[in-house]
Amino acid sequence: MSVGRACRRVPAWLGLLAVACSAQAAALRPASDDEIVETLPTLGTYVSEQRALRRQLSAQPRDAKAALALSRSLLERARHDGDARLAGQALGALRAWEADPAPPAEIRLQRATLRQYLHDFEGAAAELQALLAATPRQPQALLTLATVYRVQGRYADSDAACARLADAGQPLYAQACQAENQALRGENEAARRRLDALLAAPPGNPGWRAWIHTTLGELETRAGRPDAALAQFRAALQAQPDDAYARIALVDALIDTRAWAEAERLLGNDDSEAGLLRRAVVARALGSADAARLQGTVAARYAQAGLRPEAVAVHARERARFALDVEAAPTRALALARLNLKSQREAIDFVVMQRAATAAGDAAAQTEVVALARQIGLRDARLEPASAGNAQ
Template structure:
């Protein structure tokens, strides 16, 4: 489920890839606890540790740099810190780079460990924790914020996102209901539709959101957010023709929408259109999630570029482990299963990921890995989850039936 920021007027999509949605468009399980992390020391002096934006041509990068200089002189300037943290979070979602969450935390350092920080800090702290998949801590902050400021629409939306990713659909729906009178009927409908689709009831989500969009004109950002949600629900419901058109429409409105681009690439892979995937993502290889989709497409084609791209993505996953990150477990499970052809490794990664989050792709990769490893019983938690959710989306139900047959 894609997280979004709500500005003072209307709704704005975050360009995630952290799904993040949700979470950040960062698939996988939670980050390694701080006590278990080991500092990373590069092996050579010329090792590339990070690629930074060219501030001369990037207005937002220039603004971030200026804010950082101002906070370097005096760190307790709350308004500047909130602005910088928000910009860093947005950049992380756009680029798919989780290190921007660390930059955002650094901006909030004077208040980060406070039991009762200012409301703006509490909200962004929860957002950062959500991006790292530290969901219980994020929910603790959000629940406290809602008690303090029950009219805070952004807190309700972020809470719905976290609960939806965790598979707590009933409670996520209640958060969406609280959001609607604060942020508008379409925002409430998008929130509700996302939760329904996460629960595997995507046809209901499509009907709900289509009706809401037909009731009036909407702002560009709000419309794009709704259309992206509608595209994803249509794809899960099996209406791939409509989903394809909607994804293309959203990307025409916002070519930098990393979340929609990755979701569209996944649909194209399922439709057996790897060349279209390459055309879609080839210029976005700095984002690990986009690179994964290209690798899957190049491998499917058996292209001469595939070996080098496979090695590059494997090295990125290895580097993330050295940094103590474990945010890519879902994506790495896909890489292990479909590229490395290591079903056992894929199953372990998918199981670790399932301990943390329960989105449709989390269910899918665990079902696929269990089947490939001839260990159908390992997918039992997903089968129980789908049954409890009342899921009727065709994709997971077909995979679930294959798992049941393999268990007999």
């Protein structure tokens, strides 16, 4: 029952390229449910920071440093809350460069990241291609472009962007990028060998190791090897205890294996979009006293974020999961999952639609989703259980 994190690994990838990551290598094992394992900026902090940056931009509209700081702050909050309106505001912070035929590279890259978040994948690709036309050896742009193509199910195009990373002076990232695509095609043994070798290669910092272990965990999930997947996700979190992506990936793997109590402990009081959804799923499965409250909280967030019609598509996967696993509304879940697959084609997007189709008793939709996965070259044991042994 895992839910993917569409494109959310991109910021981590870029951070690894930009700076060396550092984190304690101890495993994240809270002593109690009350222990604070991570402190996020409060809403007041965000608002105060953004107000100051808006004043600065009002005085100097083409202050790129202030515009980028405001845009990034708004996007960070959008990711936490799952509110696409904030991402729209983040784009607005860059409006001074809308008509500029050659904006600064960082402005283009931020616009691409925002369009990606808003599921405007074609727009994101166009921004990145324009940036790369001016500066071909731009690792961050290449890595983001490879991810955008991968999310669209365009594996050959993603391969090409991955390969260009080597020419941009990032051969190890090129190999890791290519290994992800190999695994999506079901070339699991070759991808495992490649990723295992990368674990022993520099940069051997915690962020690098967490990324590779998480990639291996996702490979094992698609290969139908839940125990191996759990081991990899645990290793990722041990390598970098504050890696939110790895933590949610481990939670998803625990939910997949119905290890509800451990998933609940790991989630704690996470009030991010991803955390709240999973807390609601786990609470319903456990019959917890706060299940109804969590369901209402998630529903209210979706209602608020959905005030803009286009925002429904941005969160269609998460809404489908919520409808299926919390509200027990498989027909609505199927409609949302199908809408999501029109633009976003990660492995989990297919799995969510298949689960919804099965729950709704829609055999035609089950056939449809498997056929589309085959069409783009995706291999996933969860879609074709009979072939799980071959996928390994």
